[in-house]
Amino acid sequence: MILVELKKISKAYGHGNNKNQVLNNVSLAIHKGEVLSLLGINGAGKTTLSTIIATLHPPSSGDILYEGRSIYEDIPGYRLRIGLCPQHPNLNSQITVEQNLYYAGLAYRLSPVQSRDRAQELIKTFSLTKHAHSRPLILSGGYKQRVMLARTLMHRPELIILDEPTVGLDPQIRYDLWECINALRNAGTSVLLTTHYIEEAEKLSDRVCVLDKGVIKLIDTPENLKKNFSKNNLESVFLELTREEGVL
Amino acid sequence: MINMQPWKEYSSTFCSLVRQDMFLFSRNIHNVLIDRFIFVTAQITIANWILPYFGLTANFGPFMIGSLIATSCLFEITPFIAHFISDLSGDRKINYEMILPIPTWLVFIKIMVSFALRALVIGTAVIPVAKILLREQFVLSSVSWPSLVLMLIMTSILTAAFGLLVTSFTRGMHVLSSIWARCIFPLWIFGGFQFSWAALNNALPWLSYVSLFNPIFYTTEGFRAAILPEGNFIAVKICVPVLICFSLVCAVVAIMRFKRRLDFV
Numbered sequence: 001m002i003l004v005e006l007k008k009i010s011k012a013y014g015h016g017n018n019k020n021q022v023l024n025n026v027s028l029a030i031h032k033g034e035v036l037s038l039l040g041i042n043g044a045g046k047t048t049l050s051t052i053i054a055t056l057h058p059p060s061s062g063d064i065l066y067e068g069r070s071i072y073e074d075i076p077g078y079r080l081r082i083g084l085c086p087q088h089p090n091l092n093s094q095i096t097v098e099q100n101l102y103y104a105g106l107a108y109r110l111s112p113v114q115s116r117d118r119a120q121e122l123i124k125t126f127s128l129t130k131h132a133h134s135r136p137l138i139l140s141g142g143y144k145q146r147v148m149l150a151r152t153l154m155h156r157p158e159l160i161i162l163d164e165p166t167v168g169l170d171p172q173i174r175y176d177l178w179e180c181i182n183a184l185r186n187a188g189t190s191v192l193l194t195t196h197y198i199e200e201a202e203k204l205s206d207r208v209c210v211l212d213k214g215v216i217k218l219i220d221t222p223e224n225l226k227k228n229f230s231k232n233n234l235e236s237v238f239l240e241l242t243r244e245e246g247v248l
Numbered sequence: 249m250i251n252m253q254p255w256k257e258y259s260s261t262f263c264s265l266v267r268q269d270m271f272l273f274s275r276n277i278h279n280v281l282i283d284r285f286i287f288v289t290a291q292i293t294i295a296n297w298i299l300p301y302f303g304l305t306a307n308f309g310p311f312m313i314g315s316l317i318a319t320s321c322l323f324e325i326t327p328f329i330a331h332f333i334s335d336l337s338g339d340r341k342i343n344y345e346m347i348l349p350i351p352t353w354l355v356f357i358k359i360m361v362s363f364a365l366r367a368l369v370i371g372t373a374v375i376p377v378a379k380i381l382l383r384e385q386f387v388l389s390s391v392s393w394p395s396l397v398l399m400l401i402m403t404s405i406l407t408a409a410f411g412l413l414v415t416s417f418t419r420g421m422h423v424l425s426s427i428w429a430r431c432i433f434p435l436w437i438f439g440g441f442q443f444s445w446a447a448l449n450n451a452l453p454w455l456s457y458v459s460l461f462n463p464i465f466y467t468t469e470g471f472r473a474a475i476l477p478e479g480n481f482i483a484v485k486i487c488v489p490v491l492i493c494f495s496l497v498c499a500v501v502a503i504m505r506f507k508r509r510l511d512f513v
Contacts, residue, residue, distance in 0.1 A: 013511075054347050058513045075513060076258065076349040084347055090339045094272050106264035107348050109257060 002067075003159060003190050004030040004053065009062035011048055011214075022048045023214040025062070030159065030192055035185050037201035038194040039238060040211035046194040047087065049211065050161045053192065054084035080108065083157035087164040089144040091136040097147050098123065098132040101154055108155030115154070122150040126180075142173035149180060159190045166200060178204055202234040210241060217241060258350045262358055265345065269362035273369075280366075281373055284320050288374050291316055292381045309382050311479075314471030315441045317374045321367040321403050322436055322464060325411040326428055328363055332415045333424070336510075352512045356412065356503045363408035364401075371400050386475075395474035395484040402491040403467040409498035410463065416505035439464025444472065446480045463494040 011023040023045045030036050038046045051057045053064060055075050064071045071078040091100050098119055105115025123132050126146040136144055145165060152160055162181070166174040181204050184191055195201055201208050202222045210217040218225070218241070222234050229237040273280075296309025335341050345355045375396075379386050418427055438455070439462050440448070449456035459465050470487030472479055506512070 055513050056343055056347050057511050076254065076351060079347055079349040086343065088339070090341045090344050092268075092272075092341060093339070094275070095268075103264065103268045106267070107261050109260045109349065 001032045002029045003032045005065040005068075006049075006053070007063045007065065009049070009052060009059045009064065011045070011052060011057070012060050021214055023052075023059070026211075026214070026216055027062075028209055028216060028219060030190050031206075032158075032190055033185060033188045034206040035181060035191040035193060035204050037205040037208045038192065038211055039196065039198065039201050039208055040194075041196060041242065043213075044211045045214040046196075046211055047163055048214075050084070050163050050192060050194050051086075054082060054161050055079060056084070080155065081157055082159045082161065083152035083155065084161045085148050085152040085163065085165055087167060089136065089141075089148050091144065091147055091151070093135055093137040096133050096135055097128055097139070100136065100147060101151055104151045104154045110155065118154055119150075122153060126150045142169050142176075145169060145173070145177065149177070153184075157189070159192065160184060161192045161194075163194050164196070165193070166195070166197060174200070198233075198235040198238050208234065210238065212242065258354060261348055261350045262354060265348070265355075265358045266362050266365070269358075270365060273362075273366050277369070280370060284323075284370055284373060285377055287323075288316050288320065288377050289381060292378060296382065296385070307385065310385050310387075310476060311444075311472065312442075313374070313378045313382075313386065314473075314475050315468050316378065317371045317400070317471050318403055318439075318464065318467035319436065319441060320374050321371045321407040321467070322432070324363070324367050324370060324407060325414060325432060326424070328411045329415045329418055329427060330421065330424060332359075333418055333421055337420060342510075346512050352507065353503050356506060357499075360405070360408040360412055360499060363411055364404040367404040367407045368400055371403060390477060392474045392477055392484070396471070398488055399467070399470040399474050399484060402470070402488055402495070406463055406467065406491045406495045406498070409495040409502065412502040412506075413498040416502045416509065435462055435464050438462060440468035444480065445469055445482055463491060466490045466494075 006026055006028050009023055009026040013020045040046050052059050066078050101119035102115050105118050123129055128146060131139055131143055136147060166177055181191055205222055207219055207221050209219040225237045229240055231237045291312060292309050295312040299308055300306050346352055414431060438459060445456055445465060466487040469482035470484050473481040473484050
């Protein structure tokens with residue numbers, strides 16, 4: 001079942017000779033309960049696409065449907081059902097981890113009691129108990145990322161957009177986040193994961209979408225991609241695909 | 249019939265964001281009040297006990313109360329711009345607020361409301377300080393309290409809207425001193441901090457007419473009209489509508505500029 005459908009999304013910055021076409025007629029569907037990875041080298045348009053889906057930035061043209069309805073008809077209603085975890089932590093450093101989660105719950109219209117309970121639940125889930133009363137400023141990158149993910153999950157979104165969530169993290173913390181993503185999928189949550197770690201995409205994704213210079217090159221399951229390209233791993237497929245297209 | 253349901257839902261998110269901002273402000277309020285206390289005390293001391301020796305009238309202290317309330321609100325603009333710009337060039341916490349379940353423009357209104365509440369608290373705090381310093385010279389019974397409250401609210405709203413507008417023109421922290429020197433300082437110093445519009449009209453009529461386009465003048469004059477009702481100042485009933493118009497224009501232009509500059513939905 002299709003949850004989100006992108007229809008010919010284009011995005012350009014600037015005008016005339018300075019025009020930079022970041023996305024060009026991107027169409028794809030995100031199914032309910034799947035992990036879809038957006039793969040691409042730096043500058044491929046992954047972050048732009050994820051921020052457009054999260055309604056942070058508008059597309060230059062095209063439409064996004066959520067369960068068949070344009071999200072632009074009711075943006076606040078759509079925002080209640082999604083969560084964006086950006087690449088760079090933007091937590092409030094003046095308040096504690098617990099308060100960051102609590103206020104996020106209130107902002108997503110949970111009652112104070114619901115918000116407090118949900119914050120406690122996520123603090124336990126992400127092993128943040130030790131740091132619940134610390135300010136995010138003093139946390140390591142891995143813990144900040146956990147708090148970011150917890151904040152994204154406060155309102156139980158149906159679609160989670162994770163923008164390069166494991167960049168610069170230790171292998172153990174990456175592994176923990178992978179576990180979390182798997183748990184989300186098992187719970188029926190859809191996940192859009194942008195990454196340039198191919199191993200990550202291969203391990204986690206139901207389907208992989210390769211984005212190159214703002215254009216979708218292909219979308220398929222990791223198994224089909226390996227089979228079609230006669231390769232043992234997704235990294236070889238990606239390298240062949242991007243080499244073929246003269247990206248490298 | 250207008251469907252009010254979405255607005256009830258937006259107000260829940262909106263109020264929670266304002267509540268969070270006020271919680272943060274309350275943790276730092278003592279520092280802000282100490283800063284303003286020093287400023288107000290120094291200004292009243294000079295105006296009331298030193299300047300009369302140079303020929304100024306003895307009631308210049310009470311005259312300055314209105315200026316000091318307006319200035320205390322206005323001077324919050326610089327830290328506001330610094331905070332906003334450092335966020336835009338740093339963590340971008342604003343991006344988080346921009347994807348919350350309310351319309352984008354409402355987030356900017358929230359920013360203005362939080363700032364206005366902050367300015368309101370700081371402006372109000374000037375009144376007891378002035379009373380303690382000036383004692384019987386500041387006659388509370390002659391104050392038009394409804395007018396004073398109205399002016400406090402309008403000045404806070406104008407400060408917030410004007411602050412957001414100035415911020416929308418600020419490209420980075422490196423231009424902050426220029427913003428102060430080229431924009432805020434001239435508007436403030438020619439906005440009737442030390443003189444009334446009637447006095448300016450007598451001294452430099454052309455400048456007095458130019459000053460009618462300076463919104464700060466309506467704040468200082470409005471406060472004086474409320475605190476010293478017997479004086480010759482621009483009436484509150486003129487100041488309030490003018491401040492409403494200035495605030496609306498500032499807010500609309502600022503929101504449009506920010507949406508375009510930051511490419512928000």
